[in-house]
Amino acid sequence: MAVRAILKMGAASLLHPSVEVQDFAKENIAELIQDMKDTLQHEGGIGLAAPQIGVNKRIVILGGRDDAIPLTILINPKITPLSQEIELAFEACLSLPDLMGAVPRYKRIQFSALDAAGKSITHEVEDYHARVVQHECDHLDGVLYPMRLEDLTYFGYRDVLMARYSR
Numbered sequence: 001m002a003v004r005a006i007l008k009m010g011a012a013s014l015l016h017p018s019v020e021v022q023d024f025a026k027e028n029i030a031e032l033i034q035d036m037k038d039t040l041q042h043e044g045g046i047g048l049a050a051p052q053i054g055v056n057k058r059i060v061i062l063g064g065r066d067d068a069i070p071l072t073i074l075i076n077p078k079i080t081p082l083s084q085e086i087e088l089a090f091e092a093c094l095s096l097p098d099l100m101g102a103v104p105r106y107k108r109i110q111f112s113a114l115d116a117a118g119k120s121i122t123h124e125v126e127d128y129h130a131r132v133v134q135h136e137c138d139h140l141d142g143v144l145y146p147m148r149l150e151d152l153t154y155f156g157y158r159d160v161l162m163a164r165y166s167r
C-alpha cells in the first residue's frame with residue numbers, strides 16, 4: 001500500500017496521451033491500482049487517473065467515496081455518447097487544488113473497459129456519474145478540465161464560487 005504524490009497542472013505527464021495496458025502481470029497493474037486506490041482514499045477525491053501519479057497508462061479509478069458511484073476500475077476505457085445532450089456543471093480536480101469550473105459534458109454515455117481482473121465491462125450512466133467518467137478519461141488523453149471551459153467567468157476558487165452561487 002502506498003499513497004503517491006499527485007501531479008499538479010503544469011506537469012508534463014498530465015499533458016501526454018497515455019498508452020493502453022497490454023500485459024497486466026508484466027506491467028504490475030495490480031500494484032498500480034492499489035496505489036491509486038490508496039491515493040484516492042487519502043485525498044478524499046471521487047476519481048483519479050494514472051497520469052496524475054506520473055504513470056502514463058490508460059487506467060482510471062472512480063467512486064467509492066459515497067453511495068453515488070461504486071468504486072470502479074477502468075482499464076483502456078472507451079466512451080460513447082448516448083445522445084448529443086450536453087450539461088454544464090462545476091467540476092474539480094485533484095491536480096488543481098482549490099479550483100473549480102463549469103464544464104460542458106455529455107449527459108448520457110456508455111463506457112466499456114477492462115476491470116481489475118481483465119474482464120470486459122460495459123455500463124450506461126448519466127448525469128454526475130457520466131461526468132466523472134468523462135473527466136477521468138480525459139486525463140488519459142492529456143486533457144485537463146480548464147481546457148474544456150467555454151466561459152472562464154465560471155472558473156475560480158471553490159470557496160469564492162460556492163459563496164457566490166449558493167445565494
Ligand code: NI
Pocket residue numbers: 092093094095135136139
Ligand atoms: Ni481530474
